[in-house]
Amino acid sequence: MQSGSLFDGSSARAHAVQVAAEKDGIRIELDNGRVELAPTRLLRRLSEDQRQVRLIRSDVEGWSLRLDKPLADDLLARLPRDERYGRWIDKVGLAPALIVLAVLTTGVVATGYLAPHWIAPHVPMRWERKFGETVFGDFRGVRCANPRGQQALETLVERVAPGATKGPDGVKVAAVDVPIFNAVALPGGYIVVFKPAITETDSDALAGVIAHEIAHVRRRHVTEALIRELGIGALIRMFAGNLGANAEQMLALSYTRTNETQADGDAIDMLRRAGISPRPTAALFTRFSKIDRSAAGTEWLQSHPLSGKRARAFDTSFDPHARYEPALSDKEQAALANICNGRESKSE
16 A cells, blocks of 8 residues: 545645555545545646655546655556657657757756746736635635634734735735644735644744745745746636636645745845844744654645755844844734634635
8 A cells, every 4th residue: 555645626634545556547545434546547647756746637626646655566557657758759750859859958948947937027916816816715614713813913914014914915814724834825915824833833933934925925936936836827727717726736836945045035124124033933943944854744844945044044133232022912912822713614
């Protein structure tokens, strides 16, 4: 049996699964006892790295299966092949294909890292906002709905970035009752903070995390990552409104080292202007930089790779002569800690 995790398209929760080869596909046993058969003809490889293979189903929107490597030979034989080259090369011949691929490779290498950075700022915010609303909707049913807690969370956003929640393109922030430590920026200025990021930190550390996500929003890093990982075609599908977007796909997006450095620098500036000490954020980053990336509950590390150098950037920005104030009052902090005492209904 092969271990992995499955997003079945009906919720944002990952199921732990055991996978085995079947005659014409793979057999998936979920942690709730349900068994699912996935035919090879309906599977497609979405991505692959040294640790995992990611698969999607063509007939189930939002369905995504991650399989941990190494994979058994019989299971590999049931997985779909990587179809990026084979069929096309067979049609045109090897020599012409090599020439065309050489030209394409040169263009990709020259523009692959720069094109998303160039294009992202020119994507109309109304397109991005519409797409973000769709992704944000995937969290309905797990969004925390305590009014005082929500007010405290919005106060924290305003504290680090005054005016950020105002206007038609203002930041929209929400907490979700999901037991993983994470905070993510979504397209269109949406920010989602997972419950442990609130309950396992103080408001000063959370202020740094939220400032970091606001920086990603303002610099259009989310759209840049979307273009880089899903391609220019994603923009067209986004505009048409038929992109099979879901929360799991957005959580899997990652930023470049340059993106992270820019977001850290902006967050440090926001904390300094707000009079909030950067040291709690530095301590949080140091704590996570020491955690094994394969450990459960470290989704923050998957989309926000940490390092001691990044933690030191926050620590060294501490001014011993500055007068720092708590990010929230004791009353606001207590309200924020209880933000998930109520949940939003799926029908709302």
